[in-house]
Amino acid sequence: MATTTTTLDVKGMSCSHCVQTIEKALGELQGVSAVYVDLNGNKVTVSFDDATVGLDKIKETIEDVGYEVA
Numbered sequence: 001m002a003t004t005t006t007t008l009d010v011k012g013m014s015c016s017h018c019v020q021t022i023e024k025a026l027g028e029l030q031g032v033s034a035v036y037v038d039l040n041g042n043k044v045t046v047s048f049d050d051a052t053v054g055l056d057k058i059k060e061t062i063e064d065v066g067y068e069v070a
């Protein structure tokens with residue numbers, strides 16, 4: 001079990017509601033231990049157990065709630 005931390009460039013976030021939407025969606029994913037959204041920098045930093053959840057699933061989850069992962 002290894003925790004990986006990755007920062008993604010995410011387009012389309014414009015307010016604190018967007019931040020909450022992404023934090024909630026990723027927070028509900030099994031294997032994700034921490035989410036930090038940098039609204040001004042358009043970045044989302046995610047810590048996750050890579051044996052439980054993959055980066056593809058994380059990207060897909062962000063896209064499912066309406067944002068674009070660069």
Ligand SMILES: [Cu+2]
Nearest residue numbers: 014015017018
């Ligand atoms: Cu918003």
